[in-house]
Amino acid sequence: MSSEKTFRIALVGCGRISKNHFEAIDQIDGLELVAVCDADPERAAQAGAQWNVPHYSSYEKMLKESKADVVTIATPSGLHAEQGVAAAQAGKHVVMEKPMAISLTGADALVHACDKAGVQLFVVKQNRLNLPVQLLKRAVDRNRFGRIYMASCTVHWARPQEYYDQAPWRGTWEFDGGAFMNQASHYVDLIQWLMGPVESVMAKTATLARRIETEDSGVAILKFRSGALGAIQVTMLAYPRNLEGSITILGEKGSAKIGGTAVNKIEYWQFAEYDDDDKQVDAAETNPPNVYGLGHQGYYRNVLAVLRGEAKPDTDGRAGRKSLELILGIYESAKTGREVPLPLRAQV
Numbered sequence: 001m002s003s004e005k006t007f008r009i010a011l012v013g014c015g016r017i018s019k020n021h022f023e024a025i026d027q028i029d030g031l032e033l034v035a036v037c038d039a040d041p042e043r044a045a046q047a048g049a050q051w052n053v054p055h056y057s058s059y060e061k062m063l064k065e066s067k068a069d070v071v072t073i074a075t076p077s078g079l080h081a082e083q084g085v086a087a088a089q090a091g092k093h094v095v096m097e098k099p100m101a102i103s104l105t106g107a108d109a110l111v112h113a114c115d116k117a118g119v120q121l122f123v124v125k126q127n128r129l130n131l132p133v134q135l136l137k138r139a140v141d142r143n144r145f146g147r148i149y150m151a152s153c154t155v156h157w158a159r160p161q162e163y164y165d166q167a168p169w170r171g172t173w174e175f176d177g178g179a180f181m182n183q184a185s186h187y188v189d190l191i192q193w194l195m196g197p198v199e200s201v202m203a204k205t206a207t208l209a210r211r212i213e214t215e216d217s218g219v220a221i222l223k224f225r226s227g228a229l230g231a232i233q234v235t236m237l238a239y240p241r242n243l244e245g246s247i248t249i250l251g252e253k254g255s256a257k258i259g260g261t262a263v264n265k266i267e268y269w270q271f272a273e274y275d276d277d278d279k280q281v282d283a284a285e286t287n288p289p290n291v292y293g294l295g296h297q298g299y300y301r302n303v304l305a306v307l308r309g310e311a312k313p314d315t316d317g318r319a320g321r322k323s324l325e326l327i328l329g330i331y332e333s334a335k336t337g338r339e340v341p342l343p344l345r346a347q348v
């Protein structure tokens with residue numbers, strides 16, 4: 001047992017993704033789950049029984065009563081900002097599932113509330129931690145591509161109508177957003193994390209097959225501030241299953257594609273100059289049990305290191321805001337039919 005301080009975590013939102021959080025917290029010495037909450041009392045009770053912690057159906061009550069240092073928020077996206085602000089005001093650090101909010105107003109309120117309360121804000125972007133993605137990031141940072149000409153991102157996944165029908169918040173503008181905001185948001189995050197600031201975006205979105213308010217498919221064309229061009233194409237209608245979740249970078253001295261179903265596999269990796277990282281390419285393939293990947297544990301290791309003052313956050317609120325801004329720029333362009341410059345001028 002480590003003699004260092006243990007941080008106590010309360011989680012709100014005991015749905016699909018909560019399992020990844022519970023398991024990650026359970027496996028890390030130094031983190032301890034102390035309470036769970038879900039608006040559905042049965043779900044709350046079930047999670048409480050499984051992890052042997054008190055359960056709540058009122059978030060306010062949990063904030064007041066539990067002795068947590070950290071609150072993890074894994075509720076529908078449209079609730080994130082408000083619940084995050086409440087956690088910060090209660091003096092808790094915040095681990096926020098993606099997207100951190102569904103509007104910039106919400107994201108800014110959250111960032112400011114955490115700053116004001118002097119608490120950390122972590123936005124879960126676990127795909128950044130996939131080994132192939134880490135190798136790609138290092139190749140970019142070491143300038144191995146030379147000048148980068150193009151970056152593209154493909155998310156060809158399958159989400160049947162039953163997936164959207166599982167919960168009333170899915171596919172709504174008020175609580176979710178569409179394929180860009182929800183399912184493909186990690187990919188929008190990766191492309192801007194790897195390539196740097198986006199200067200402008202043009203996009204088309206469509207609801208081609210699912211009975212939802214938001215888009216099930218879309219394409220976006222990006223111009224990066226570096227001059228490079230980019231494209232993101234997303235659909236939740238791939239037949240018959242998740243086929244590809246990939247990112248490709250093409251530069252003057254290198255080409256690399258990280259693919260598989262969820263950026264878990266190096267498809268090609270060619271550089272003019274050798275680097276010791278090249279030895280890791282074959283071993284870098286991971287085979288996650290689902291497209292959420294295995295990254296939540298790595299993510300929480302960083303959370304613990306930050307809380308102990310030993311590291312900087314992998315993705316803090318300001319980093320999370322950048323990818324949200326690009327998603328909102330994509331939506332703005334799709335809505336207006338115009339090219340949208342970034343940063344966004346008006347608050348959306």
Ligand SMILES: NC(=O)c1ccc[n+]([C@@H]2O[C@H](COP(=O)([O-])OP(=O)(O)OC[C@H]3O[C@@H](n4cnc5c(N)ncnc54)[C@H](O)[C@@H]3O)[C@@H](O)[C@H]2O)c1
Pocket residue numbers: 012013014015016017018037038039040043059074075076077079097098099124125126167182291292
């Ligand atoms: N990082 C990832 O890869 C990843 C993967 C899946 C989902 N997510 C994100 O996690 C969040 C939850 O997604 P999910 O698939 O687990 O959804 P879900 O519908 O399975 O779970 C959400 C849970 O929140 C509960 N809830 C709703 N309103 C509440 C309230 N006011 N107070 C307390 N509980 C409330 C619901 O009863 C439900 O159990 C979403 O924001 C989603 O974008 C992230």
